[in-house]
Amino acid sequence: METFESLVRAEFTPKNVYLNTASNGLLPARTVAALDRAVRMRAEGTPLGPLYEDVEAVRASFARLAGVPVERVATGASVAEYGGLIAASLPAGAEVLTAEADFASLVNPFHMRGDLKVRAVPLERLAESVRQGTTLVAVSAAQSADGRIADLPAVRAAAEAHGARTYVDASQSVGWLPLEAGEHDFVAAVGFKWLLGPHGAAFCVVPEDFGGLTPLLAGWVAGEAPWDSCYGPVQELAHSARRFDISPSLFSHAGLRASLELIEELGVPAIQAHDLALADRFREGLTALGHDPLPAPGSAIVSVPGLGHRQPDLSAAGIEVSNRAGNLRAAFHLYNTPTDVDRLLAVLSS
Incomplete structure (x- = not known):
């Protein structure tokens, strides 16, 4: 029986200390093998039916990870496009409450409307x-910048008490x-970070009644019978969240x-x-070195004020992290090891 460690070792052979999953x-x-097969199919003129089957397998896998019926999951290319649909559904003058300095792809579509009241407050409030x-x-x-985790149950309860909807970006x-x-009500996420997929795929979970969204981006794939919806207006939109799909990046x-199969296999x-x-382990080591990371208990993302300038030096030493607003951001995922942490701490101490 394969263990967590043996499965990971069989899948990943990084040539450096990679701590930049965020x-x-x-x-x-x-x-990589699945991508190679897909590219060869295109190069050889093989019928692409199996690649469209991949889209539905991905939708079903994400639905299981999200704990929702597959009928509630749309797949597209970015979080921003789904934020745009949600923003377009709101009446003029509606108030949208956001966290200060949250990621642009989440908040910017609401600012772009121009006639919404967007209010930002500290995450903890x-x-x-x-x-x-x-x-x-x-x-x-x-949070992308520092890994702080939102108190989603409290947010949901407060929203319900005041008749508001909730929209969560789960990309990080x-x-x-x-x-x-x-x-x-709405949850969006990209597939190229912690889900370990290529760029170009994203998801949106919508309510069973679609939450008032209009499928403004609907093309032929949004039809209930897509291959019968190729010409002229789509006569019958999909009865599920697939009406909010865009033409998939196959x-x-x-x-x-393949990536989601691994995530589900590991759990x-x-x-x-x-x-x-x-x-x-990294937080404890930082304390020993006299550095205080930004508080983000229970997060796989650690952000350290004042150390962002070390990013080029770390990269030169074979350690990949991010510089976010002067903070060093390290993100720890399944292919990382205690040795990686110790190597990062050793270089920071030098």
Whole structure:
């Protein structure tokens, strides 16, 4: 029987200490093989039916990870496009409550409307800031800049108490933090970070009644019978969230299918335990070196003020991290080891 460690070792052979999953996840070997097969199909003129099957397999896999029926999952290319659909559904003057300095792809579509009241508050005050007249609360489950985790149950309860909807960006959490997408109205996420897929695939979970969204981006794939919807207006939109699909990036979904199979095989709880053990090891080591990371308990992302300038030196030493607003950001995922943590600490101490 294969163990967590043996499965990971069979899939990943990084040539450096890679601690930058919050930017891009590494591709498993099975994903690289799936991408190679997909490219060869295009090169050889093989019928592409299996690649469209990959899209549906990916949708079903994400639905299982999100804990929702597959009929609630749409697949597209970016979080911003789904934020745009949600923003377009709101009435003029509606208040959208966000966390300060949340990721642009989440918040920017609401600012672009021009006639919405977008209010930003500190993340820790988000739930208490929901008020009568708030229409939507939009927040990342884990903050990109520093890994802080939103108190989603409190946000949801406050939103329900005031008749507001909730929109969660799970891009920095799904894959290592259990997701209960059914507890929210809208949940979006990309597939190229903690889900370890190629760029070009994203997801959106919508309510069973579609939450008032209009499928403004609908093309032929949004039809109930897509291959019968290629010409002229789509006569019958899909009866599921697939009406919010955009034409899929077939290579991306071919690779992502393999990546999600690995995530499911390992299990999110096991990945979470692995990731957090490494993040906590790094936090403890930082304290010993006299550095205080930004508080983000229970997060796989660790951000250290004042050390962002070390990113080029670390990269030259074979350690990949991020510089975010002057902070050094390290993100720990399933292919990382205690040795990686110790190597990072050793270089930082020099």
